[in-house]
Amino acid sequence: MGPLGRGRTARQFLGPKLVKLTGIIGVRYIIVRFVVFLTAALSVLAADIAVRRDGPSFRISGAASSAGVQLFVGDGDVPPVLGTFSNDGADILFRPRFEVSKFVASRMVVNGKVFHFPAEKQIQERTTFVEHVYPTASGIPANQLKFYVQFSAPMLRGEAWDHLQLLDAQGKVIDLAFLEIDQELWDRDNRRLTVLFDPGRIKRGVLPRDQAGAALEEGKSYTLVASPNWRDDRRVPLKQEFRKSFKVIAEDRTAIDPAKWTVSSPKTASREPLIIDFSESLDAALALRLIKIGIPGQTVLAAAERGLQFVPDQPWPASPVAIEIDTALEDLAGNKVGRPFDVDTFDPITVRSGRGIVRLKIVPKP
Numbered sequence: 256m257g258p259l260g261r262g263r264t265a266r267q268f269l270g271p272k273l274v275k276l277t278g279i280i281g282v283r284y285i286i287v288r289f290v291v292f293l294t295a296a297l298s299v300l301a302a303d304i305a306v307r308r309d310g311p312s313f314r315i316s317g318a319a320s321s322a323g324v325q326l327f328v329g330d331g332d333v334p335p336v337l338g339t340f341s342n343d344g345a346d347i348l349f350r351p352r353f354e355v356s357k358f359v360a361s362r363m364v365v366n367g368k369v370f371h372f373p374a375e376k377q378i379q380e381r382t383t384f385v386e387h388v389y390p391t392a393s394g395i396p397a398n399q400l401k402f403y404v405q406f407s408a409p410m411l412r413g414e415a416w417d418h419l420q421l422l423d424a425q426g427k428v429i430d431l432a433f434l435e436i437d438q439e440l441w442d443r444d445n446r447r448l449t450v451l452f453d454p455g456r457i458k459r460g461v462l463p464r465d466q467a468g469a470a471l472e473e474g475k476s477y478t479l480v481a482s483p484n485w486r487d488d489r490r491v492p493l494k495q496e497f498r499k500s501f502k503v504i505a506e507d508r509t510a511i512d513p514a515k516w517t518v519s520s521p522k523t524a525s526r527e528p529l530i531i532d533f534s535e536s537l538d539a540a541l542a543l544r545l546i547k548i549g550i551p552g553q554t555v556l557a558a559a560e561r562g563l564q565f566v567p568d569q570p571w572p573a574s575p576v577a578i579e580i581d582t583a584l585e586d587l588a589g590n591k592v593g594r595p596f597d598v599d600t601f602d603p604i605t606v607r608s609g610r611g612i613v614r615l616k617i618v619p620k621p
Contacts, residue, residue, distance in 0.1 A: 303317040304318050304365050304366065304368060305317060306363050306365060308357075308372065309348065311350060311351070311354040312348045312350040312351075313326060313348070313349045313350075313351075314343070314346050314347075314348055315346060315347040315348070315349065315363075315365060316346050318347055318365050318366065320347075321340040321347050321349070323364070323365060323366040324340070324347070324349060324363065324364070324365050325363070325364045326338065326349060326351060326355075326361065327361065327362050327363075327364070328351075328355050328359060328360075328361045329359060329360065329361070330360055336351050336352065336353075336355070337351070337352045338350050338351040338352050339352075349363075357372075357374070357375045358374050358375055358376075358377045359374050360372065360373055360374040380491075381491055381492055381493065381494040381495075382407075382408070382491075382494055383406060383407050383408040383410070383487040383491070383494060384407050384494040384495060384497070385404060385405070385406055385481050385493070385497035386407050387403075387405040388402055388403065388404050388405070388479060388497070388499045389402065389403040389405070389538075389539040389540070389560065390402075390536050390539065390559065390587055391539075391559055391560065392501070392536045392559035392560070392561075392587075393500075393501055393502060393559075394501065394503070394504045395471075395501050395502075395503060395504065395587055396503070396504055396506050396507040396587055396588045397469060397472060397473045397503050397504070397505065397506045398457045398469070398471075398506040398507060398588045398589075398596070398597070399452060399471060399503075399587050400451065400452060400454075400457065400587065400588055400589035400596065401449055401450060401451050401452065401538075401589075402449075402450040402479060403447055403539060403540055404419070404447070404448045404450060404481065405446065405447050406446045406447070406448075406487070407446075408487050408488070409444055409445040409446055409487060410441070410445050410446065410486070410488060411445075411487060411488050411490060412439055412445065413439065414485060414486060415485075416433075416435045417482075417485075418481060418482035418484060418485035419433070419450065419479070419480070419481055419482070420479075420480045420482075421433070421470070421477055421478070421479055421480075422477065422478045422479075422480060423475065423477055424475060424476045424477070426478075429470060429477070431453060431470075432452060432453065432470040432471075433450055433451060433452060433453065434451040434452065434453045434454065436451075445488060447540070449540075452470055452471075453470060457469070457470075457588075457589075457597065471503045472503060473503050473505055474502075474503065475502070476501070476502050477500070477501060477502075477503065478498050478499065478500045478501075479498070479499045479500075479501075480496065480497070480498050481493070481496065481497040482496060483495055483496040507535070507587065507588040508588065508590065508595050508597055509590060509595060510590050510591065510592065510593050510595045511533075511535075511537070511584060511585075511590055511591060511592045512592075512593070513580050513613050513615060516531055516532060516533055516534065516615070517531070517534070518530075518531050518532075518578070518615060518617055519531075520617055520618060520620045521571050521617075521620065522571065522619060522620050522621075523570075523571050523572070523619040523620060523621055524570045524571065524573075525570055525571060526566060526567055526569075526570055526571070527571070528564045528565060528566045529548065529564070529565040529566075529567075529617065530557075530562065530563075530564050530565075531546075531562050531563050531564075531578075532557075532561065532562040533560075533561055533562050533563075534561070535561060535586055535587075536559050536560045536561050536586065536587050537560050537584065537585070537586050537587070538584070538585040538586065538587065539556060539560045541583070541584050541585050542556060542560060542563065542584065543556065543563075545580065545581035545583060545584045546578070546579070546580050546584065547578070547579045547580075547581075548565050548567075548577075549576045549577040549578070549579070550567050550568075550569070550571075550572070550576055551567065551568045551569070552566050552567040552568050553565070553566050553568075571619040573619065575616045575617065575618045576616070576617050576618075576619070577614055577615070577616055578614065578615040578616070579612050579613075579614055580592060580612065580613045580615070581610070581611075581612060582594070582610050582611045582612065582613060583610055592613055
């Protein structure tokens with residue numbers, strides 16, 4: 256008896272299995288042919304489809320309907336964005352609910368075909384620059400308290416100490432010249448930075464000054480440098496490097512005395528400027544804020560912040576006009592009205608601390 260069994264031929268033994276196998280192969284063949292046909296059909300349908308950006312919308316040409324249209328913004332597995340469809344002649348317009356930036360990659364799927372919109376390279380022009388550094392004087396006292404760095408546009412916080420340096424005449428960096436605090440001292444618009452010298456190297460009789468010496472030495476020249484890599488709030492670097500060179504003069508440890516100021520008397524019924532000569536450079540920001548004239552008008556500081564000019568909005572009255580000076584006003588070394596910044600231990604104390612108002616009076620000329 257052979258392996259096929261008694262009385263069974265090979266045809267009889269394999270027949271049912273061949274029929275089953277042939278059926279499976281046939282079904283798979285039909286499926287494969289259908290997929291090939293469907294793919295070819297979709298390719299033909301999509302071949303004439305075009306997608307392009309049209310303002311805030313995406314213009315789809317050659318699609319029969321919006322049923323198979325989806326927009327994805329960003330890379331990876333992201334959900335389609337919401338929006339509205341409209342017809343513009345034979346084209347379909349898709350307007351996302353929120354406009355898609357050209358600087359972000361996106362892709363649109365139409366009837367299975369993917370149209371890619373790569374992110375455009377964002378090239379922003381360097382436009383921000385340092386407008387001024389105060390004080391603007393070419394000579395500043397050896398016990399200078401601060402600088403103001405004024406920019407033309409808002410700046411990015413947290414980068415100041417990486418891009419601001421003080422150099423000596425040989426171009427060597429003066430280490431630890433400034434008080435590098437984490438909470439940088441910006442104004443509310445992020446356009447003006449207050450840079451404080453380390454008070455420990457200004458005040459007499461304290462350890463940092465005794466050990467490291469004063470940051471500035473009388474008779475020597477220095478340069479304040481703002482790096483062109485300092486970024487504004489767009490994260491774009493500055494337009495150019497900024498340098499302010501200056502010479503150091505003697506320390507100033509004398510309190511401000513408004514009684515020694517020279518004050519002009521403008522003509523009554525005119526809008527002549529009132530001119531005040533401080534006889535020294537004052538803190539620019541404080542001078543504009545803490546010196547007030549008794550009538551409305553515009554105030555500008557004179558050269559080197561050694562005085563101010565006030566132009567009234569209306570002609571001067573015949574009656575006296577008050578000038579109010581807040582005693583928190585400071586000069587370049589931090590000396591206030593009636594009170595020096597640093598009092599020597601052996602000097603007699605002749606002033607009281609505290610804040611108040613000193614008043615001057617002008618009488619316009621007839």
